[in-house]
Structures are given as structure tokens and as C-alpha cells.
Amino acid sequence: MSKFFVTTPIYYVNDAPHIGHAYTTILADVLSRYHRTAGDEVFFLTGLDEHGQKVKQAAEKRGMTPQAHSDDLAPRFINLWKTLDIQYDDFIRTTQERHKKIVQLVLQQVNERGDIYTDEYEGWYSVAEERFITDAEYGSGQFRDVKKIKEKNYFFKMSKYQQKLIDYIQAHPDFIRPEHRKNEMLGFLRQPLGDLCISRPKARMDWGIEIPFDRDYVTYVWFDALVNYISVPGYGSDEKKFKKWWPADVHLIGKDILTTHCVYWTTMLFSLGLELPNTIFAHGWWLIGETKMSKSLGNVVNPLDLIETYGVDAVRFYLMREMVLGLDANFTPDSFVKCYNSDLANDYGNLLNRVSGLIHKNHDGMVPEPGPLAPVEEIIKTQADELPRRVKDLINGFKVQEAVSLIMVFVQTLNKYMESQAPWKLAKTDMKAANRVLYTAAEGLRIATIMLAPVMPEKTAEVLDILGAKDAPPVWGKLMPGLVLRPHSPLFPRIEVEKT
Numbered sequence: 001m002s003k004f005f006v007t008t009p010i011y012y013v014n015d016a017p018h019i020g021h022a023y024t025t026i027l028a029d030v031l032s033r034y035h036r037t038a039g040d041e042v043f044f045l046t047g048l049d050e051h052g053q054k055v056k057q058a059a060e061k062r063g064m065t066p067q068a069h070s071d072d073l074a075p076r077f078i079n080l081w082k083t084l085d086i087q088y089d090d091f092i093r094t095t096q097e098r099h100k101k102i103v104q105l106v107l108q109q110v111n112e113r114g115d116i117y118t119d120e121y122e123g124w125y126s127v128a129e130e131r132f133i134t135d136a137e138y139g140s141g142q143f144r145d146v147k148k149i150k151e152k153n154y155f156f157k158m159s160k161y162q163q164k165l166i167d168y169i170q171a172h173p174d175f176i177r178p179e180h181r182k183n184e185m186l187g188f189l190r191q192p193l194g195d196l197c198i199s200r201p202k203a204r205m206d207w208g209i210e211i212p213f214d215r216d217y218v219t220y221v222w223f224d225a226l227v228n229y230i231s232v233p234g235y236g237s238d239e240k241k242f243k244k245w246w247p248a249d250v251h252l253i254g255k256d257i258l259t260t261h262c263v264y265w266t267t268m269l270f271s272l273g274l275e276l277p278n279t280i281f282a283h284g285w286w287l288i289g290e291t292k293m294s295k296s297l298g299n300v301v302n303p304l305d306l307i308e309t310y311g312v313d314a315v316r317f318y319l320m321r322e323m324v325l326g327l328d329a330n331f332t333p334d335s336f337v338k339c340y341n342s343d344l345a346n347d348y349g350n351l352l353n354r355v356s357g358l359i360h361k362n363h364d365g366m367v368p369e370p371g372p373l374a375p376v377e378e379i380i381k382t383q384a385d386e387l388p389r390r391v392k393d394l395i396n397g398f399k400v401q402e403a404v405s406l407i408m409v410f411v412q413t414l415n416k417y418m419e420s421q422a423p424w425k426l427a428k429t430d431m432k433a434a435n436r437v438l439y440t441a442a443e444g445l446r447i448a449t450i451m452l453a454p455v456m457p458e459k460t461a462e463v464l465d466i467l468g469a470k471d472a473p474p475v476w477g478k479l480m481p482g483l484v485l486r487p488h489s490p491l492f493p494r495i496e497v498e499k500t
């Protein structure tokens with residue numbers, strides 16, 4: 001048995017969660033469930049990033065304090081995760097005391113290590129954007145409310161660890177995945193790495209964790225947020241717990257936060273003398289059609305709308321089935337309906353309907369005795385026997401889309417087998433053969449269902465209940481002849497296109 005510590009980014013509470021946030025969280029949940037089924041001890045961490053400029057601005061827009069705003073938005077995330085059947089082990093909010101004190105501890109330790117210094121920075125500051133802009137940006141004339149600001153700040157000596165980081169990435173091929181993201185980071189590190197400004201003067205931005213050695217400053221939001229990955233599993237508070245879980249097995253992130261994770265976070269860990277996570281996996285973006293999802297374009301997909309129309313499991317399935325991990329994917333209502341109708345209604349749902357329909361018709365719902373298998377069934381049995389191991393290998397390699405696809409190919413094979421064997425005809429001439437076919441299809445369906453359970457926990461539980469095999473392992477022959485199947489309505493009724 002091994003441990004599996006998986007994290008999602010902690011989401012800014014500047015708006016309600018959208019399908020992009022739901023995607024990473026479902027992905028972490030799916031991986032966690034596969035690992036739990038494999039007997040691993042799992043720690044799945046997610047949460048909210050509640051400090052910083054973005055959250056402060058969002059709160060101001062609503063005329064609320066940042067804390068009240070965060071308290072108001074947090075349940076939207078928590079409730080969505082509940083609706084989506086997300087089984088996380090801990091949920092961090094960065095305004096919690098348990099996190100704040102560890103960020104301050106980290107600041108102290110990095111400071112004691114000699115990795116923090118103060119510097120006076122003078123530059124163009126855009127009040128509208130609330131950030132320093134470069135000379136070129138200033139020259140573009142695209143920024144409003146620009147003034148020259150001279151400001152003292154605290155800096156983290158990120159540059160000190162540049163070479164160490166390059167060497168580390170090169171020596172650990174699985175550290176940044178997929179491969180093209182690793183190359184992107186190595187390319188980025190070919191330029192001299194600057195140091196990181198990790199403070200904000202309270203006079204300008206006060207929504208953050210106070211710097212323990214200078215009360216006039218708060219911590220830069222990224223230096224605060226990244227620490228959640230160690231504050232929760234016990235760094236500085238519970239040595240035993242920390243030793244058990246750290247390093248994380250995988251930080252799941254979107255491609256836009258690659259640098260903060262692969263450069264800021266890793267150099268922070270170097271400074272603390274801690275191990276780096278085993279893998280940082282950056283997935284692509286969900287595009288709407290071909291365009292970026294954005295509030296101003298009005299094309300943000302709210303997962304709750306989809307769930308209401310198609311059900312939780314269909315949404316989880318679609319997201320896992322459609323995105324090749326690492327690449328962008330296009331969300332369109334058409335592709336959703338196509339995926340639903342072809343995989344869930346036609347292939348999976350239909351297999352159950354056919355098998356259970358015939359078992360009810362021919363045997364009063366009783367699972368028939370298979371008798372000795374013929375060569376064609378032996379082929380199916382071998383595929384079923386190999387399925388769990390093959391899925392496990394793909395999941396360990398973060399190939400979730402391929403794993404789902406493999407299971408669906410097996411479901412298609414079972415449907416083709418039913419068609420070619422035609423047990424409804426066989427029943428008239430050779431009842432033994434008809435029984436063998438029905439048992440084989442039902443047992444294949446059961447094993448495919450177990451393999452799909454981490455992706456569709458609700459519907460698969462229903463199918464296993466129908467098959468009277470809730471706790472049986474994915475091992476051929478565990479479906480009990482003589483057992484009566486529970487009557488049921490169609491699992492995934494076809495969506496008629498007009499309806500959408």
C-alpha cells in the first residue's frame with residue numbers, strides 16, 4: 001500500500017466557480033477514487049485563496065469586507081463540490097488561523113535563511129490595474145491612472161536557486177508534466193531569474209497576512225497561497241502527519257499558473273530545505289467553442305446548469321472523457337450531447353437495458369448459469385481480466401481520458417458481442433448458449449461498471465445495485481447466477497436534440 005497526496009489549486013473567491021474549476025476538482029476526485037480503490041491511502045486537498053488584490057476588489061464591488069465576501073462565496077464552492085460528489089479530505093481557506101500562522105513561520109524561516117531582503121523600487125504604477133507596469137507598457141499609453149511610485153518592499157532571493165532548479169528539472173523527467181510544459185519552464189529559466197517581491201505595503205493593499213517582521217506590510221498573495229500545500233498536511237504543526245504526506249504526489253494545476261508553481265513554489269521549498277512535489281501536472285484550458293471563457297464575453301459555463309439538465313455523473317464523465325490531459329479542450333453543448341448520447345445512452349446505458357431486459361424476459365430476472373465458456377467468451381473474459389490493470393497503469397500515468405476511453409471500448413465490444421451472438425434468437429434454439437451469452441455480457445458490464453465508478457460514482461452504484469453485486473471485486477465470475485436483477489428505468493435516457 002502506498003500513499004497518494006493530491007492537490008488542486010486553491011481557487012480565488014472573486015467569483016462563483018465555473019466549469020474550469022470544476023474540471024480540476026473532479027480530476028483530483030477521480031484520481032483519488034482510483035487510488036483509494038487500489039488500496040492506497042489518499043489525501044486530497046482543495047480549498048480557497050482568499051487574500052490579495054483580486055478578492056479585495058471583488059469584495060469592494062459588492063460593498064462588503066473581504067472577509068464577509070469570502071464567507072459568502074465559500075459555501076458556493078463547498079456546495080458545488082458536494083453536488084459533484086467530490087470526496088476531499090481537507091478544505092483550506094487561507095484566512096484560517098491554521099494557515100496564517102504557518103505562512104508567518106515560513107516567512108521567518110526563509111528570512112533566517114538569509115533569503116529575504118528589502119529594496120526600494122521605483123517604477124510606473126497603474127492605479128487602475130493596481131500593479132507596477134514596465135516602461136514599455138507605460139509607453140503603450142494603454143494604462144490609466146499611472147504614477148511614479150517609489151516603494152520599499154521585501155524580496156525573496158529566487159534567483160539564488162535558479163541553477164539548482166534547472167538541474168532538478170533536468171534530473172527528474174516526471175517532475176513537470178506534460179513534457180511540453182517542462183520544456184516551457186526550461187525555456188523560461190534560460191533567462192536570468194529575478195527575485196520575487198513578496199510584500200505589499202498595508203498603506204496600499206492591506207488584505208493579506210501580516211509580515212511577521214514588519215507590521216506595515218502584508219504578504220504577497222502567491223507567497224501565502226502556495227504554502228497551503230504544506231500548512232495543511234502539518235508543516236510546522238504536526239511533524240508526524242507532515243512526514244507521512246509530504247512530498248505531494250501531484251499538484252494539479254491549469255497551464256496559466258505553471259510559473260508560480262514550478263518556479264516560485266519550488267524555490268520557496270528549496271529555501272525551506274524541503275523536498276519538491278513528485279509531479280506538477282498542468283492541464284489545458286476549457287475553451288467555449290474556440291474562445292476563452294470570460295465573464296465579459298458572457299460565455300462562462302456554470303456547472304450547476306449542466307448538472308441540472310444532464311445529471312452529475314454525465315458532467316463528470318464528459319469532462320474526463322473529452323479533455324486529453326495537457327491539451328486544451330472545447331466545450332460545446334453539441335459535443336456534450338454527442339458524448340452523452342453515444343457513450344452513455346447508446347453504449348453503456350443500452351448494454352444494461354439489453355442485458356437486464358433479456359434476463360427479465362427469459363429468466364424472470366434471474367442471472368443464468370454460464371456453463372463452460374466458448375472461445376468467443378474466453379476472449380471477453382481475458383479482456384475483462386486485463387481491464388483493471390490496464391486502467392490502473394493509465395491512471396498512474398495521469399492518462400484519465402485514455403483510461404475512460406479504454407473502458408468504453410470494452411463496453412462497445414460487449415455490445416458488438418451481444419449483436420453477433422443475438423441471445424434473443426439463441427433463446428429459441430439453444431438455451432444453454434443464450435444463458436452463456438447473457439451471463440458473459442452481464443459480467444463484462446459489471447466489471448466495466450466497477451472501472452467506471454471513480455468517474456461516475458452515482459450511476460455505477462445504481463448499476464451494481466441492479467446487478468446485486470455492490471461489493472464484489474472486478475474479478476471474473478463474481479456475478480452470482482440465480483440472483484434476481486432489480487427492475488430499473490433507463491439509466492441515461494437519450495437526449496433528443498430538439499430539447500437542447
Ligand code: MSP
Nearest residue numbers: 009010011012020049225226253254255285286293
Ligand atoms: N488562486 C490561484 C491559485 C493558487 S494555488 C496555490 C488561482 N485561482 S483561480 O481561481 O484563478 O484559478 C484556479 C484554476 O482554475 C487555475 O488552475 C486555472 O488554470 C483554472 N482555470 C481557470 N479557467 C479555466 C478554464 N477555462 N479551463 C480550465 N481551467 C481553468 O489561480
